[in-house]
Amino acid sequence: MSYRLLCVFAHPDDECFAFGGAIALAADAGVDIHAICFTSGTAGSYRGTANSDTELGELRRAEFAASCDILGIQHHEVLEYQDGKLEHANFSKLAGELVQRIRAIKPHVVLTFGGEGALNTHPDHTMVSALTTSAFHWASHPKRYLELGPLFAPQRLYYVTTNFFLPERHIPAPAPWTVTLDVSGVFERKQRAFAAHTTQAPLMVQTEPVFREHGQQEYYTLAASILPQPAHQSTDLFEGVAE
Numbered sequence: 001m002s003y004r005l006l007c008v009f010a011h012p013d014d015e016c017f018a019f020g021g022a023i024a025l026a027a028d029a030g031v032d033i034h035a036i037c038f039t040s041g042t043a044g045s046y047r048g049t050a051n052s053d054t055e056l057g058e059l060r061r062a063e064f065a066a067s068c069d070i071l072g073i074q075h076h077e078v079l080e081y082q083d084g085k086l087e088h089a090n091f092s093k094l095a096g097e098l099v100q101r102i103r104a105i106k107p108h109v110v111l112t113f114g115g116e117g118a119l120n121t122h123p124d125h126t127m128v129s130a131l132t133t134s135a136f137h138w139a140s141h142p143k144r145y146l147e148l149g150p151l152f153a154p155q156r157l158y159y160v161t162t163n164f165f166l167p168e169r170h171i172p173a174p175a176p177w178t179v180t181l182d183v184s185g186v187f188e189r190k191q192r193a194f195a196a197h198t199t200q201a202p203l204m205v206q207t208e209p210v211f212r213e214h215g216q217q218e219y220y221t222l223a224a225s226i227l228p229q230p231a232h233q234s235t236d237l238f239e240g241v242a243e
Helices: 020-028 053-071 091-105 123-138 184-195 198-214
Strands: 004-009 032-039 075-081 109-113 156-161 179-182 217-225
Touching: 004 020, 004 091, 004 123, 020 032, 020 053, 020 179, 020 184, 020 217, 032 091, 032 123, 053 075, 053 184, 053 198, 075 091, 091 123, 109 123, 123 156, 123 217, 184 198
Parallel strands: 004 032, 004 109, 032 075, 109 156
Antiparallel strands: 156 217, 179 217
């Protein structure tokens, strides 16, 4: 039996931009990886050749699928919620979407954003953090969403965090990390996955120097665990996780 990893994102390109190294390493280790993306990214500034939101959504879903294939994500899904508007959505309904999937997928580890909304402090990222955190806890709760399948408790919840900031952006307050991943061996693969998002090419050009300088490591915070334990530094998201 291999480990199962569930990654929860807000937009196509989150999977490579923020989490690509961790995902590629997990794929190379034989982890069964599932990805859920809440929106198709139609509110983005960069639209490629799209002439409408419908066309842009179709393009970005295809780009997401291509990126997932490069990173080694075996199962991926884009939900149909409105980009840039997650903070106004029905929280209980969206959390239920995740509870249902956690109970079906039965991930050992769940990976998502921190509450600050990542390097660009995007409100959709903050909402996905809150939704995933709630679903992580509620999936095993005997009084929550009993109609959505048998209870299941993932073992770990991690938030992506950072040791640097983007220039000319609002400075977030990221969580201190407990896991440092050396992603230098999969860094070029992470870049190729980002390049699959052709509509976002201008963003890639803008951020390329920053990620060339800082992209050899990724940092994660252990946000929740089913076992009480002291915080300690690790180099493996699955250290101590029981199969």
